[in-house]
Each structure stands twice: as C-alpha cells, then as structure tokens.
Amino acid sequence: MTDATLAEPVAPAPVAPAPVAAESPAPRPRRTAALALKWLGVAPFMIFALLFLILPTIHIVLGAFQTPEGAFTLRNLAGLAVPQVVRPFMLSIRLSLLTAGLGCLIGLILAAAVTRGGLPGWIRDAMLTFSGVASNFAGVPLAFAFIATLGRLGLVTVVLKEVFGINLAATGFNLISFAGLTLTYLYFQIPLMILIITPALDGLKREWREAAEILGASGAQYWRMVALPVLWPSLLGTFALLFANSFGAVATAMALTGSSLSIVPIILFAQIRGDVLQDPHLGYAIAFGMIVITGIANLVYIVLRSRAEKWVR
Amino acid sequence: MAFLQIAHLEKSFGTTRVVRDFDLSIEKGEFVSLLGPSGCGKTTVLRMVAGFETPSSGAIAIDGRDVIALRPNQRHIGMVFQAYALFPNLTVAENVAFGLKVKRMPADLRAARVREMLALIGLPDLGNRYPFQLSGGQQQRVALARALAIKPHVLLLDEPLSALDARIRVSLRAQIREIQRELQITTIFVTHDQEEALSISDRVVVMNGGVAEQVGTPFEIYNRPATRFVAQFVGTLNLIEADVIAPATGTVRIGTTEVSLGRPLPAGRVTLACRPEAVSLGAAEGRPLLLWAEIGKVEFLGAVIRLRAQAGRTALSLDMFNRPDTPPPAAGDRVQVSISPADLLVLEA
Numbered sequence: 001m002t003d004a005t006l007a008e009p010v011a012p013a014p015v016a017p018a019p020v021a022a023e024s025p026a027p028r029p030r031r032t033a034a035l036a037l038k039w040l041g042v043a044p045f046m047i048f049a050l051l052f053l054i055l056p057t058i059h060i061v062l063g064a065f066q067t068p069e070g071a072f073t074l075r076n077l078a079g080l081a082v083p084q085v086v087r088p089f090m091l092s093i094r095l096s097l098l099t100a101g102l103g104c105l106i107g108l109i110l111a112a113a114v115t116r117g118g119l120p121g122w123i124r125d126a127m128l129t130f131s132g133v134a135s136n137f138a139g140v141p142l143a144f145a146f147i148a149t150l151g152r153l154g155l156v157t158v159v160l161k162e163v164f165g166i167n168l169a170a171t172g173f174n175l176i177s178f179a180g181l182t183l184t185y186l187y188f189q190i191p192l193m194i195l196i197i198t199p200a201l202d203g204l205k206r207e208w209r210e211a212a213e214i215l216g217a218s219g220a221q222y223w224r225m226v227a228l229p230v231l232w233p234s235l236l237g238t239f240a241l242l243f244a245n246s247f248g249a250v251a252t253a254m255a256l257t258g259s260s261l262s263i264v265p266i267i268l269f270a271q272i273r274g275d276v277l278q279d280p281h282l283g284y285a286i287a288f289g290m291i292v293i294t295g296i297a298n299l300v301y302i303v304l305r306s307r308a309e310k311w312v313r
Numbered sequence: 314m315a316f317l318q319i320a321h322l323e324k325s326f327g328t329t330r331v332v333r334d335f336d337l338s339i340e341k342g343e344f345v346s347l348l349g350p351s352g353c354g355k356t357t358v359l360r361m362v363a364g365f366e367t368p369s370s371g372a373i374a375i376d377g378r379d380v381i382a383l384r385p386n387q388r389h390i391g392m393v394f395q396a397y398a399l400f401p402n403l404t405v406a407e408n409v410a411f412g413l414k415v416k417r418m419p420a421d422l423r424a425a426r427v428r429e430m431l432a433l434i435g436l437p438d439l440g441n442r443y444p445f446q447l448s449g450g451q452q453q454r455v456a457l458a459r460a461l462a463i464k465p466h467v468l469l470l471d472e473p474l475s476a477l478d479a480r481i482r483v484s485l486r487a488q489i490r491e492i493q494r495e496l497q498i499t500t501i502f503v504t505h506d507q508e509e510a511l512s513i514s515d516r517v518v519v520m521n522g523g524v525a526e527q528v529g530t531p532f533e534i535y536n537r538p539a540t541r542f543v544a545q546f547v548g549t550l551n552l553i554e555a556d557v558i559a560p561a562t563g564t565v566r567i568g569t570t571e572v573s574l575g576r577p578l579p580a581g582r583v584t585l586a587c588r589p590e591a592v593s594l595g596a597a598e599g600r601p602l603l604l605w606a607e608i609g610k611v612e613f614l615g616a617v618i619r620l621r622a623q624a625g626r627t628a629l630s631l632d633m634f635n636r637p638d639t640p641p642p643a644a645g646d647r648v649q650v651s652i653s654p655a656d657l658l659v660l661e662a
Contacts, residue, residue, distance in 0.1 A: 205398065208398055210394070211394060213385045215460075217411070217415045226403075
C-alpha cells in the first residue's frame, strides 16, 4: 500500500503530453513579437535618453577628468576651487535655496487652501491647470514676460508709477538682479510645488483629523503631531526637487540677466561658448559639479518620497 | 434620565433630510447598535453624537449635559473608524498615547496606561511597530485601544469590522463586546450587518430613510418586527399572501387551506410572514397550517440545511437541523410543511 502510494509520483503514467508539445511553439513567436512591439513603444524615449542624457553625461564626466589631449587629470576639478568658480556656485546655491524655500512655503499654503480650505472645486481645477502650464513656462518667453511687466518700462512698473505713484526703481528693485531673478524663478517654482504637494495633501485622510480631534487635539496640535510629520518627507523631497530645478535653470537667467549675474549655468555656458574664457574641460568640471549637486538633491527627493509613500500606502 | 439622550434629532444636507425626528435613550454601560442599509442615516447620527456634524435641530445630552455646542475635542468621546485612522507616522504605542499626550498626562502614567491598553487588546509586544506593519485586525484593535485609552464617557464604533475578512470580523466583534462589558462603557455601534448587530448588542435600532423604525432587544427585533421594513431587513422572511375570511377570529384562507390565527384581523387581503425556522417539514401538533410544497433547492449551511420550496404561488424557505440520521428531501420532492399560527406575523400594507 505504502509502496504503491510512493511509486505513483516517481513513475507517472505517460499522459499524452504530445498535444501540449505540439501547440507550445506557436505562442512563443507571438509572445516575442508582442514583447518586441512593447519595447518598440518605448524606443523613442530610450533613444532620446541615450542621445541627450546618458551619452552627454558620460562625455562630461569623462571630460572633467581629461586634459585637452585626452590624458587623465584632476587639474580640472582643482580648478573648481578658484574664487571665480566658487562664487558662482555659492550664488547658485543661495538662489536655489531661496527659491526652493519660498516656492515650498507659498506653494504649500496655496495647495492647502485649495485642497483643504473648503473652497469651490473649480478653484482647485483652475489652479492645477494653471500650475501645469506655469511650471513649464521658463526660458526666454518667461524672461521676456517679466521684462514686459516688471522691467524698467514694463506694464506693471508703468501702471504702478502712473496710477499709484509707486516708483519701483526708487525702491531699489531691479529685475536684472538677484532679487529679480528670484522673483522670476518663483513663477515656475511655486506652481511646481503646487503640482507635487497637492497629491500629498490629498493623502491626508479626513479620519486622521477627526481621530485627532476626538482624542482631544486642537487643529494646531493635529498639524504639529500628525499632518506635518506625515507631509514632512514630501515637503523635504519637493524642496530638494525645487532646488535641483532652480540650480539647473539657465535659459531664464541668461535671457533675463545676460552675463551680469554669475550663476553657475552662465559661467558654464561662457566656458564652453568660448567668447572670452575658453576652457571646455573646466566647463566639464563645472558641469560635473552641477551634476553632483543636482544628483544629491534628486537622491534626497527619491529617498524621502519613498518614505512618505510607505507611510500612506 | 438616560446616560446618553438623543431627542428629536434632525439633519438635512441641502434639501435632503438625512435624519428625521430621531429619538434614542441609552443607559450607562449599554451597547446599542444602529442597523440599517447604506444611506439610512446611521453614520450621520453617530457623527452628530461625535460632533463632526451639526444637527439641523434636536438635542444630544451626555450624562445630563447638552453637548450640541461642544466641539468634538470637548465631548470626551472615543471613536473607532471604519478605516482604522491610525496615525501612520506614529508607532502603535504612540498612537495609543496620543490622546493622553494631548491631555498632558505625565509620561510615566501615560506609559503605564499604554501598556494596560495594549494588554487589554492582546498586543502587548507590538508597541514599537508602525501601523503599516500590522494586519487589518491588529490595526483595528490598536484603534480601539487608542479610543479607550482616554477613558471616554461614550465609545462610538463606525462600522469598525466591515474592512476585515469574515473570520477576523467574528473574533474581533467578540473581543470588542468582551472589552465593552469589562469596562462598562456606553457604546454605539454602527453596522449594516444584521448578524453583527444582533449578536453583539443589548439593543438594536433599525433605521430606514433617516427614521428609527424600531428600537428593541435583538430578540424583539428578530421575533417581533414592528414594521414591514424591519421584518424584511432583519433575517430571512417568508411572505404568504392570505385572504381574511373571518376578521373577528382571524381566519384566513391561503390557497385552499383555511386556518384561524386566533386574533382579530382587518378584512380583505393580508400579508403573513414567518421565519424559515418557523416552517417545519411534515405535520405536527399545534401547527394547523399545512401546505403542500415542492422542494426546489437544498442548501447545506453546516449545522443547518435550508430548503427552498414552492407552495402554490408562495415561495418558502425552511430550515432544518443537519442530522446525519435524517437526510433532507431532494430537489423535486413533494412534501408537506406546517406552520404554527403563533409564528405568523401580519405585516402592515
């Protein structure tokens, strides 16, 4: 009895596998073709990423460690320590920290107002639509828009002066300055914050607030003990993303200030363009420095974002 | 005066009246369930007691004190939500301690109370875990501990078991009832599950269309439903159309069978109702209402076998105990069934 029971799995009856074997080759080419078709769908992205992101990045990183003749060197990185390069880096970092901080703060307030402020739904829809457009509105058009509104002869400047008697220039405000560039950057930083933080605010469950309230907490205690800690990884992550976004922006600064404000992307541009300062390999090193800083900011964003998602899943 | 008194409570959202003239008195330590279908207003009543919704009119008093004007954080009420609502950034122990921390209880007393609560719910070793590391049943037990930690006057349970699977639901509802009895805390439990409500409660409020259709013990609700809705919503019901041929003696004709119910009935046509367990196979003494029926379906439910039968134009369900020595009839069998007049309810039109 026992032997018979054990014997069965060892020597199974030959149960006609032939039809299965005969059919199995047919689906394989179909599956392969389907898989190939799926890869074909993402091929444009892969090619684009390879040509305009991966290969240039490799070229820059390698170039940062090479002499013009192609030999290995650390001289280019050492060149980053000179005041003419350190100062732009510090200026870029200051600008990025300030615009990221203000963008986060103002964006959070606006997003909180439309998601939890009890306002009509259409305001939220309108703001999110506008934010989608504004967060991508940068470069020469944005610079021109600000010059046309807040420049010396801009519409707002003129209206303020003619109608309200406020002379912007007399207050010390100058669009082609650190403050002006900060203001211009905020035009896309705040909407980007709104777009990113709105889903996180939506993730704050009504029951959390109600549970906190019925346990005796005030609104401020709920925000301090529950809502902000839950949002904190998202806030820090978005701050890092906004920092990277600002740090890498070049066209807006270039179009707005020309070369009068030396932020990193502008001196990088100058090094590579070669009008006055031509040292492409120092340019590679500067670009490498930018990659490292934005890379760290993006890494912080990814880590904190995944932590936030773990909590609210 | 009752410990929790709800009088003439009304709530409208726009032009829709969600709760209408709702009255309920709950004694201290009593466990009362609000039972009804979705949209019947049971959760709205609970949320008005909690303070999350403001009544359009009416009064709510806890221990003699009118609480309508008080905010939720001033009512000293504990609440367990359907979706647990544990704070995801806090550990289990921190969640349980939340209300105590807000009330500025000293840390040592707080820690002792948290230990006591975690022991009460049977999770003494999970204090350092985060909610996402717990199962649904564990999360709901933590939510219960958090609600009880502040020693509330009233505990509100808003469908706390509906997100859990069937086995956990049964064991957790027993645990909830045990803890409630141990702490003698006045409790309102909202559910749409009649079995849950009947098994756990001292009294059940059956709600429909914002109105309390009947308030009674589970025995009363099941055996003496006050309205057609309650009779049909709670349990399975056989409906039998009958013609009253002698209103004074309550004699009715069902098909060709005549039987006296022994109580006066309105003249004309009435709907009689009885539970499946009130219908027996075969004739029996004291069961003068005899009907021939054809078995349609036989359903094994474990200890009970439910038979679906057709008696003329009347569909009947009847339950019999599953006894190995008494096999049930098969589908297609023609059988005689009997009902006691005392088990027949006369439903309003």
